[in-house]
Amino acid sequence: MDIAALNSTKVLRWNVLRWMCFCFGSLSAIFSAFNLTVNNFYTLGYLEICFSLYCLYTFIRLGKQALQVWQSIVMCALITLIVVFGTYIATPKNGVFIWSFALPILYYLLLGKYPGVILSASLLSLQSIILFEKSPLLPFTTFNLSLNLSLTYISIWAVSHIFEVSRAHSSKRLKNLALLDPLTGAGNRLSMSHYFEVELQDKSQLFLFLLDLDFFKQVNDKYGHDVGDKVLVEIAALLRVTLAKGYVFRVGGEEFALLSSFKNADDAFAAAEKLRSIVETTNIDIDGKVINLTISIGVTEYKNGQTLLEFVNLADKELYKAKRLGRNKVYG
């Protein structure tokens, strides 16, 4: 499974932007013709032609490649410019300002929660100032109408906000479910293959520590499976805290893998030794039962061209040696 498929936010934004380019680009072409020939709003008309061409370009580009954040920013900026400028030059009865109601939805869908809040609030203030400054104030002669327009805008804004917050929350939950071990919160094998690729982009040397708890069966046998589970949670937390940088994955029942970059093999071995020693000297307190464990670690350095499987297999061989030579050892 490709981890990119779990990034539902990116997929959503790609879809929204692409089809928004198609719809708004077409509409803008129609409006530009209208503004240039009937309304005589030349600046707005030419702005709309440029916007249509930009939409066409972005629509084609997005068909071939992934979404870039700047594309969403430019789209929101351009469409805001057209709506604000149109509101400024046209009289309120032309109704250009009504397009403002669609913008909070686009801000939230394309840019997310915080830009959504800031841009929606800014647009509301800006459009209110422009409309109230206008003379004659025609459709705004009654308090009721202004109130209704403002409340409609705020309702659309609030719904967009609630939708985006819950969408982002579910997307994060889904990603965690797919990538994290539910018991310990460490990464699983899928996230390990992802971060392996990520770390390979780094110039420094990549090391893998394959780490197994010694005689863990005895913990389960003596204290029960529940206590065993809690010990695994504590060990995962200890590994995360002790490993200054890098990633911790649970790759088997009582087996963890740690990926990290170090300047050289000596630094990597010193870090592995530190892990081993900290686990050995830590008393894990589970509901009043004090448990002391040791770990065995196999260490390998990444060699160019290796696959993750080859990398893990080599570390596994080192771990096997550490176990065979008495456990509570670092080998590599």
Ligand SMILES: Nc1nc2c(ncn2[C@@H]2O[C@H](COP(=O)(O)OP(=O)(O)OP(=O)(O)O)[C@@H](O)[C@H]2O)c(=O)[nH]1
């Ligand atoms: N509590 C708990 N135990 C687990 C989990 N997954 C695996 N285990 C236990 O881990 C133990 C692994 O036992 P062994 O493979 O014999 O290894 P060991 O006792 O650690 O001995 P060595 O690895 O040879 O040092 C078994 O008792 C499994 O039931 C889990 O998620 N929770």
